[in-house]
Amino acid sequence: MRWAWLAVGAALGAGCGRAAPAGPTVLAAASLTDAFGELEAAWEAEHPGADARLVLAGSQALALQARQGLRAEVFASADEAHARALVDEGLARDPRVFATNALVLAISPEADWPDGADLRDLPRLERIVVGDDGVPVGRYTAAFLDAAAARYGANWLAGVRAHVVSRESNVRLVAAKVAMGEADAAFVYATDVAAFPALRAVPLPADLAPAARYVDVSLVAGDAALADDWRTFLVSERGRAILAEHGFGAPP
Amino acid sequence: MSGRRLALLAGLPLLVVLVLPVVGLVAGTGPAELRAALAAPDTRAALGLSLRTTALATALLVAGGTPLAWWLSRGRHPRVVAAVQLPVVLPPAVMGVALLETFGRHGLLGAPLAAAGLSLPFSRAAVVLAQLVVAAPLYVLTAQAAFRGVSEDALLVARTLGRGPLGAWTAVALPAALPGLVGGAALAWARALGEFGATLLFAGNLPGRTRTLPLAIYAAMERDLAEARAVAVLLVAVALALLVGLRLLATREDADG
Numbered sequence: 245m246r247w248a249w250l251a252v253g254a255a256l257g258a259g260c261g262r263a264a265p266a267g268p269t270v271l272a273a274a275s276l277t278d279a280f281g282e283l284e285a286a287w288e289a290e291h292p293g294a295d296a297r298l299v300l301a302g303s304q305a306l307a308l309q310a311r312q313g314l315r316a317e318v319f320a321s322a323d324e325a326h327a328r329a330l331v332d333e334g335l336a337r338d339p340r341v342f343a344t345n346a347l348v349l350a351i352s353p354e355a356d357w358p359d360g361a362d363l364r365d366l367p368r369l370e371r372i373v374v375g376d377d378g379v380p381v382g383r384y385t386a387a388f389l390d391a392a393a394a395r396y397g398a399n400w401l402a403g404v405r406a407h408v409v410s411r412e413s414n415v416r417l418v419a420a421k422v423a424m425g426e427a428d429a430a431f432v433y434a435t436d437v438a439a440f441p442a443l444r445a446v447p448l449p450a451d452l453a454p455a456a457r458y459v460d461v462s463l464v465a466g467d468a469a470l471a472d473d474w475r476t477f478l479v480s481e482r483g484r485a486i487l488a489e490h491g492f493g494a495p496p
Numbered sequence: 497m498s499g500r501r502l503a504l505l506a507g508l509p510l511l512v513v514l515v516l517p518v519v520g521l522v523a524g525t526g527p528a529e530l531r532a533a534l535a536a537p538d539t540r541a542a543l544g545l546s547l548r549t550t551a552l553a554t555a556l557l558v559a560g561g562t563p564l565a566w567w568l569s570r571g572r573h574p575r576v577v578a579a580v581q582l583p584v585v586l587p588p589a590v591m592g593v594a595l596l597e598t599f600g601r602h603g604l605l606g607a608p609l610a611a612a613g614l615s616l617p618f619s620r621a622a623v624v625l626a627q628l629v630v631a632a633p634l635y636v637l638t639a640q641a642a643f644r645g646v647s648e649d650a651l652l653v654a655r656t657l658g659r660g661p662l663g664a665w666t667a668v669a670l671p672a673a674l675p676g677l678v679g680g681a682a683l684a685w686a687r688a689l690g691e692f693g694a695t696l697l698f699a700g701n702l703p704g705r706t707r708t709l710p711l712a713i714y715a716a717m718e719r720d721l722a723e724a725r726a727v728a729v730l731l732v733a734v735a736l737a738l739l740v741g742l743r744l745l746a747t748r749e750d751a752d753g
Contacts, residue, residue: 304718354601371618376701378718409618410700411707413714421700426600426617 267296268470269315271306273322273458274414275345275381275433279490280320286486287477296474302379302414303327310335310463317466318474320458322415323380327459336461342478344455344493345433347384349446350419355428363446364396367403369428373410373421381415384456385431391452419443435491455493518732525722525729533726541704542712543730549620549708550688553627557635558681565639566669569646577637584633591629592697599625599698622699623706627688635684642676643669675746682742686735709734 267288272280277300284296299306299314303321307330310319319336321327322345330336351357355369366372375382393401412418415432422430423440433456437445460478462471477483484494533539568577583591598604599616609616616622646669654664670677692710699706707715709731716724 302718308717308721373700376715376718378715408702410702411715412701413696413718417696424596424600425602426596 267291267294268317268474269297269299269466270474271299271301271310271314271316271319271463273303273306273320273380274300274416275322275435276300276320276458277416278439279435279487279492282486282490283478283483286482287474290477290482291473304379310465313465315465316463317471318460319463320460321380322456322458323383324457324459326380327461330463331461334464336463339459339461340475341457341495342460342475343458343487344495345435345458345491346455346493347381347388347431347448347453348434348437349448350422350430350432350437350440351444351446352422352425352428353442353444354425357428357444363392363448364400366429367400367407369407371409371427371429372404372407373412373418373427373430374408375415375418375431376411376413379412379414380456381418381432382411384453388431388448388453392448395449395452433491438491457495458492521725521732522729525725529722529726530729533723533730536723538703538707539712539727539730542707542709542727543734545620545623545704545707546689546709546731547734549623550627550685553624553631553688554635554681554685556624557628557632557684558677561632561636561684562639562677565636566643566665568636568640569643577640580636581633583630588630588691588693589697590693592626592694595622595626595629595694595698617698618700618702618706620699620706623695623708626694626698627691630691630694631684631688634687635680638680638683639673639677642673642680645676646672678742678746682739682746685742686738689731689735689738 270280270284280298280300284298287296288294299309299316301309303323303326306319307321307326310316310330311333319327319330320342324339324341327336327339331339349363349366357365357369374385377383377386389401389404409427410421412421415436418430419432419436419440421427422432423443434445437443460475462468462475478487488494564580567573568580586594596603596617599609599622600606601610601615601617616625650668650672651664654668655661659667690710691708692714695706695708696711696714701707701711701715703712703715709727713724713727713731716727
């Protein structure tokens with residue numbers, strides 16, 4: 245029996261008493277999934293033996309986890325509000341806009357959307373999915389719809405709202421619904437359309453849809469040197485190239 | 497030390513781990529927050545929707561699950577039992593994708609359903625179906641165990657007294673298994689109330705239409721943690737009332753019979 249207890253002890257020890265990690269833990273918004281996956285690999289290639297870890301979820305869930313003591317070096321939020329809230333609470337420092345993303349209308353391949361159709365035709369589609377008001381993509385969408393109502397009319401807005409069948413809790417859930425063809429159209433980021441090649445993207449007028457700003461912060465509880473290392477890499481030539489490949493814009 | 501006390505002592509750490517998080521949840525929520533959550537139209541809509549859909553899901557489950565459990569209890573059907581158990585093992589989100597792949601526009605049954613003018617995803621029917629599927633094992637397996645205690649001899653006696661097969665079953669098997677059936681239904685109902693992952697994917701998340709209490713908690717978590725906690729306390733209260741209330745009913749009937 246003794247060997248069994250030794251094995252249990254070894255397993256527990258491996259889980260708990262690990263030496264300080266040789267790489268940063270990065271909390272990243274769901275819309276950063278693909279780009280940060282590649283950035284993680286690129287960072288590790290430049291730091292042999294080191295291991296960077298990604299925690300991907302909605303910005304609000306990540307902010308909550310950081311508040312509750314999840315130890316990490318960097319938090320990359322899809323909006324300024326969640327990152328600034330952590331700074332205001334004294335849990336994070338040095339907020340910085342590191343990328344932008346455009347809100348677009350994604351159309352499912354099966355949807356009845358002839359070439360040349362434009363935003364005015366949106367209420368003709370049967371099922372539209374948006375982000376919930378609590379998540380960044382939902383807030384950008386709500387702001388866009390309000391601004392667009394002034395141009396296309398209150399009837400247009402009512403028509404769009406009547407066809408909203410779901411308000412999802414993160415942008416990947418929104419994109420998945422339209423990529424699976426269960427929804428006809430959805431408001432997502434340009435980068436989400438890049439991740440699902442079957443989707444068609446209808447750009448939104450720039451004056452109605454301001455770009456989403458991605459803000460990262462260093463978490464006070466984490467290792468400062470590792471945080472700086474990751475954040476410097478993020479805006480290096482290599483980091484910028486990877487972000488651009490995935491559809492992100494450069495900071496203003 | 498008596499055996500019983502020793503058992504309690506050994507089981508106490510588990511009990512504490514089970515109960516403490518609920519205490520933590522409730523302790524962080526004052527009556528004012530609870531009242532505010534109850535007064536919010538979104539919460540009331542979610543509560544009403546949850547109660548209606550889970551009541552329907554449980555009724556459907558009892559209607560279909562009781563005969564299935566009876567049949568399972570009368571023989572050995574390991575493969576069918578495994579199929580019934582599957583939703584316990586599958587992550588609910590996977591179950592949501594599976595439901596979409598079956599009943600969605602491009603699912604197995606998508607074309608015939610569309611031809612019949614039916615569209616399940618993003619509908620209340622989808623909410624009920626998701627709850628039904630994840631809660632089913634809890635009822636069917638509990639009912640099967642309850643039916644196992646019914647002897648063939650007792651059924652035979654009722655038959656010789658002139659009852660038909662269904663008459664003998666209602667006179668003998670049903671009363672004997674009733675406490676188990678009610679307990680299983682309560683457990684299934686409570687599980688349906690807490691259903692989240694399958695609903696999120698299959699039924700979507702629209703306030704007033706498919707946003708049940710667990711989805712409302714998830715949505716509130718993104719805005720305001722205190723509000724999310726208050727709605728969660730509400731969910732715990734409703735689930736506990738169901739579990740305790742139906743169990744009391746079952747034991748009373750047991751005592752009467």
